Amino acid sequence: MSIKGYGKQLRINLGERTSKEEQLDEVTMRKYLGGVGYGSMVLYSELDEKTDPLGPDNKLLFATGLLTGNHMPGGGSIEICFKSPLTGGWGESRSGGNFGPDLRKTGYDYVIFEGKSQDPVYIVLTDEGLEFKSAQSLLGKTVEEKTNEIREEMKDREISIMCIGPGGENLVTYSTIMCDGRAAGRCGAGAVMGSKNLLAFVVKGKQEVKVADKEKFLTAIRKAMREVRKNPDSAEFKKHGTTGDIPGCDSMGDWPTKNWQSNSWGKGEVLYGHFFEKNLVRPNDCYTGCPVGCGRVIKVEDGRFKTPEHEGGEYESISAFTAFLLNEDMDCAVHCTYLCNQLGIDTISAGGTIAFAIECFENGLLDKKNTDGIELRWGEPDILPELVKKIARREGIGDLLAKGVRRAAEIIGGNAIDYAIHGKGLEAPAHDPRSGKALAVTYGTASRGMCHIHPLEGMLYDSGKVDFGLIPFGLQDPETIDRWDEKGKGKAVKILQDACTLPDVLGNCKFMMYCGMTLDHFAEIISGATGWDMTVQELLKAGERILNLQKLFNLREGFGLDDDQLPARMRQVPAFGTYSFEERCGINDYEMMLREYYEARGWDEEGNITKDKLKELDLEKEKYPPQD
Numbered sequence: 001m002s003i004k005g006y007g008k009q010l011r012i013n014l015g016e017r018t019s020k021e022e023q024l025d026e027v028t029m030r031k032y033l034g035g036v037g038y039g040s041m042v043l044y045s046e047l048d049e050k051t052d053p054l055g056p057d058n059k060l061l062f063a064t065g066l067l068t069g070n071h072m073p074g075g076g077s078i079e080i081c082f083k084s085p086l087t088g089g090w091g092e093s094r095s096g097g098n099f100g101p102d103l104r105k106t107g108y109d110y111v112i113f114e115g116k117s118q119d120p121v122y123i124v125l126t127d128e129g130l131e132f133k134s135a136q137s138l139l140g141k142t143v144e145e146k147t148n149e150i151r152e153e154m155k156d157r158e159i160s161i162m163c164i165g166p167g168g169e170n171l172v173t174y175s176t177i178m179c180d181g182r183a184a185g186r187c188g189a190g191a192v193m194g195s196k197n198l199l200a201f202v203v204k205g206k207q208e209v210k211v212a213d214k215e216k217f218l219t220a221i222r223k224a225m226r227e228v229r230k231n232p233d234s235a236e237f238k239k240h241g242t243t244g245d246i247p248g249c250d251s252m253g254d255w256p257t258k259n260w261q262s263n264s265w266g267k268g269e270v271l272y273g274h275f276f277e278k279n280l281v282r283p284n285d286c287y288t289g290c291p292v293g294c295g296r297v298i299k300v301e302d303g304r305f306k307t308p309e310h311e312g313g314e315y316e317s318i319s320a321f322t323a324f325l326l327n328e329d330m331d332c333a334v335h336c337t338y339l340c341n342q343l344g345i346d347t348i349s350a351g352g353t354i355a356f357a358i359e360c361f362e363n364g365l366l367d368k369k370n371t372d373g374i375e376l377r378w379g380e381p382d383i384l385p386e387l388v389k390k391i392a393r394r395e396g397i398g399d400l401l402a403k404g405v406r407r408a409a410e411i412i413g414g415n416a417i418d419y420a421i422h423g424k425g426l427e428a429p430a431h432d433p434r435s436g437k438a439l440a441v442t443y444g445t446a447s448r449g450m451c452h453i454h455p456l457e458g459m460l461y462d463s464g465k466v467d468f469g470l471i472p473f474g475l476q477d478p479e480t481i482d483r484w485d486e487k488g489k490g491k492a493v494k495i496l497q498d499a500c501t502l503p504d505v506l507g508n509c510k511f512m513m514y515c516g517m518t519l520d521h522f523a524e525i526i527s528g529a530t531g532w533d534m535t536v537q538e539l540l541k542a543g544e545r546i547l548n549l550q551k552l553f554n555l556r557e558g559f560g561l562d563d564d565q566l567p568a569r570m571r572q573v574p575a576f577g578t579y580s581f582e583e584r585c586g587i588n589d590y591e592m593m594l595r596e597y598y599e600a601r602g603w604d605e606e607g608n609i610t611k612d613k614l615k616e617l618d619l620e621k622e623k624y625p626p627q628d
């Protein structure tokens with residue numbers, strides 16, 4: 001049995017230039033829902049631990065969510081799932097934009113790329129069918145150049161395109177897939193696409209996504225939309241975007257500085273003032289119909305970092321090119337993030353890896369002989385654009401830095417690993433668990449590593465006092481806890497993760513949950529869309545199942561207790577800044593928090609999933625042999 005309007009996928013073999021349409025059954029759809037939920041099931045079932053992330057056997061799955069679409073508040077998501085060339089584990093990456101809704105309008109919820117094309121190719125999927133087109137002329141071009149050339153060739157300015165830049169072509173392990181100024185940025189999706197000789201994926205469809213009960217669906221959507229619009233955080237996001245969080249994060253001790261030597265810098269207000277006055281052109285929605293519109297159009301008017309108007313300048317990217325590097329030149333930061341997006345490499349990993357390299361240089365582990373004569377120094381804006389270009393081209397020192405901090409540290413040797421700040425091999429983003437301890441657990445245990453999306457519920461729970469409507473389902477009221485507390489955080493994180501993975505399953509921007517959407521809204525909308533009688537409990541169970549499946553994927557790849565740890569520096573009281581005398585800021589008993597978390601998850605003390613838990617989640621038939 002299939003569910004009307006949902007669950008159709010296209011499997012494209014790039015080597016054989018063939019495709020196959022497949023219809024999913026309703027039981028599978030309801031169990032995994034969509035997005036990264038469905039993606040977890042596909043990758044776990046179809047890959048094994050021997051799969052080379054950059055070999056033809058890896059798969060690249062473009063997954064819409066169950067609710068991806070222009071009606072849905074924040075419904076412009078597309079999720080990409082793959083085995084990560086950066087971490088060797090579970091890889092997923094999300095982008096906003098119109099690509100997700102436009103893919104669904106072709107009649108497909110999922111497209112799976114397999115194999116490797118002999119020649120550079122780009123794929124066009126429309127209502128008229130599928131085309132393999134030569135991408136020879138696109139080789140080496142920037143994201144904007146590729147996008148413009150394809151739009152010209154297709155004679156269609158509106159067509160949706162996701163493409164890689166030179167970073168993906170050169171297999172930079174943290175290269176991105178770009179979508180109209182937005183990035184599917186983390187874990188190296190761009191390198192997987194590049195390894196398949198697939199340079200772009202282009203979609204356009206006109207088909208309506210059918211829902212089971214249109215009136216019920218639209219009523220539930222309108223209710224959620226009202227909630228988001230009246231939330232005061234929506235107006236703040238619209239006015240200041242995510243970059244407007246910089247001054248607050250700096251003062252809260254939530255702004256990692258100088259490669260995590262501190263969690264505050266004291267320069268956030270001045271830097272954001274420059275950004276707001278000089279760089280911001282206007283707010284922007286990343287997809288048609290977003291009620292928040294956190295996107296920014298920015299530029300650098302003149303000077304040596306002159307940069308054209310473009311979509312960009314969000315909190316993480318700007319932080320990676322300011323506080324991470326002690327760079328006080330905001331124009332330089334804007335320019336570097338623009339370069340990263342044009343060249344198709346992840347801003348967070350790029351900034352984090354450069355910070356790591358500067359510290360290695362400062363401590364004599366690298367010298368000018370290794371760095372093409374570049375003196376790597378803190379707070380030196382002039383060296384940064386060149387380093388970004390070298391990484392994307394894998395030239396000289398760029399080749400080492402293109403491997404990410406964990407592998408670069410292994411190659412450099414000595415105590416370089418002390419300066420490599422990552423989780424599961426993914427460079428840490430710009431929030432600091434010393435400002436609130438739930439973030440420590442979410443950082444350590446997130447499936448794809450230390451990312452900027454999944455762990456944020458921990459940060460918001462601790463610092464922002466957001467409960468996501470989960471108190472009736474067992475979450476301790478955040479008003480009753482202190483951000484410095486460690487006890488109770490592991491337990492809280494379990495339910496926060498189960499709930500907050502759902503936006504990436506349903507195809508909904510997570511900011512909607514920060515701005516008032518709850519699982520009750522999701523359950524009502526799903527019920528209208530599918531005809532199922534969805535409950536919050538069922539959604540939470542689905543979230544738990546999906547996270548356990550990603551854990552199974554990582555366990556099969558050899559990840560264990562050590563991979564759920566935090567870098568030593570992240571646990572220490574900051575070396576300087578506002579919080580350098582605040583003992584409560586250090587993480588004193590991470591092991592206790594981790595034990596508490598494993599217990600709440602029903603895992604054993606090593607973090608292995610028990611047979612009972614697999615049975616409870618209806619995962620016992622999966623291939624990985626669980627420990628008792």
Ligand code: SF4
Pocket residue numbers: 074075076096097284285286287290291292293294295509510511512
């Ligand atoms: S809140 Fe921001 S990221 Fe989310 S859908 Fe709207 S514009 Fe895009």
